[in-house]
Amino acid sequence: MEKNIKLSYIVSPNDFLSAGAVSEDVKAHLEEMEIDSEIIRKATLAIYESELNMIIHANGGIIDIEITPDSLNVEAADNGPGIPDIEQAMEPGFTTLKPNSDMKAKGIGKGRGLSNIRKCTDFFDIETELGCGTTIRFGIDLK
Amino acid sequence: MGAEFYHSVHLDVELCKGCINCIKRCPTQAIRVQHGKAKIIKEYCIDCGECIRICPHHAKSATYDSIDILKKYEYTVALPAPSLYAQFNNLDDIDIVLSALKSFGFDDTYEVSAAAEMVSEMSRNYIKKHREDAPFISTACPTVVRLIRVRFPNLLDHLLPFAAPVELAAQIAVKNAMEKSGLPREKIGIIFISPCPAKVTACKDPIGNTYSEVDGVIAIKDIYPLLLPHMKSVASDPEKCSVSGRIGVGWGNSGGESAGLLTDNYLAADGIENVIRVLEDLEDQKFGDLEFIELGACNGGCVGGVLCVENPYVAQSKLKKLCKYLPISRNHLGDEVPQGALFETEIEYEPVYKIGKNLAESLALMARIDELCKKFPGLDCGSCGAPTCRALAEDIARGFAREGDCIPLLKESILSLSETISPNQ
Structure with a gap:
């Protein structure tokens, strides 16, 4: 009777009102399972950050999620411009937004995105191609 | 527990x-x-x-006690919630309500708002001392505490470790009553006049304490019509017995408890849907550096309790008017924190929403729920008796319901069945 759960979401670009829809849905799933609340918190945060990344920087994308008895695996593929310097992008505090961007007023652009995701996850991988988009994959142990 | x-x-x-x-x-x-x-x-x-x-x-x-509970005791003390004062038109003196309670049949009164002022002071001290653990969530609304206990385990550590003011009020009232009457504890009745059923539960089955000193809970709406004639007769010369100030009485309104903390760095939300949204965002750490979070399940705060009489917003305005000429606070802590004001036991997480005994089992059940959800029409029509299609799917996975309970699905299958039997109709 063992089965994995697969969830797939389309994230639309610049749609701030639906930011958090993916992370909330996954959270609702996890909350009903025998999973430690700290793990749920990390998973929700990591997914929320990748959702925001897609909405703000990357022209939307697709988030695929698989929950197995051992781990939560996420693949987030966006339609963005790609990242020229991944190492720089991973640094906490790095942001491409200009200081006077109106996004700043929304509390966005503090440069926490990618580094935050890496901090919350047990496995993290990023693949990017300029002009084509970026795919991040991460996993969180559920046990 | x-x-x-x-x-x-x-x-x-x-x-x-x-x-x-x-x-x-x-x-x-x-x-x-x-x-x-x-x-x-x-x-x-x-x-x-x-x-x-x-x-x-x-x-x-x-479920709450009837007014007849007064007859069970030789000596009774009324503990009026501040929201009681907000029910009356043109009330300018709390003493009228308190004197009317005595004229009605209570031997004494002790205002919950008086104890609330001490809880405010305790909270101020506590927050100052434990600033690094902020934000702190109020524990005054038992519905909110219950909600956090079953749905927001991450936030349990943020709850203030204090019982609701009525508990402290009851303990002080017991002590006063035993001194004044000389009677043993069992002959004294401590009766809370409550705006809501959650406070009834909090007295019958307290969370964070093993027992409650409150012996009975009666509803504001029950005592309201009985008090009116007594208020009229005592109005000209009420006994001076009110001991609460603006902070204590203000607790009846949403934002009142926060006002008692003398800080601007707080959030006050009222109405259960709003409370849930705040807790969800709080759990996702979407708030910055708030010190205090006041949450009340009813619209407007305790004045919006389901056992109140007056419209919550009218009641709010009445309470504000009543507070206007009161001194800020008239109750202060002594040298030590009163024991009864603290929770005796830690509030523990009750995972009532979890499905499955272990991760593998819950995963299988969850997959089944997702599958069922895809099958259901997604109307959330409620015809099956569950509030949403997902809730029905969960009930089925838990074994409490059947797929056939879904009325639109049933209709569809009857239709296709009848088409199979008589294809021409």
């Missing part, structure tokens, strides 16, 4: 028509309609009173 999940909202089966108003309104999805009658799932019920408000057939009610 709390293993029994006592709740004071109760259903009159005779009056229930099996409509689905309550299942849609319940914020914790605690109600199902089965075999034509509503049924409250006691583990999920947080005593918010929303179903009492919405039920068009008045089949839902709160």
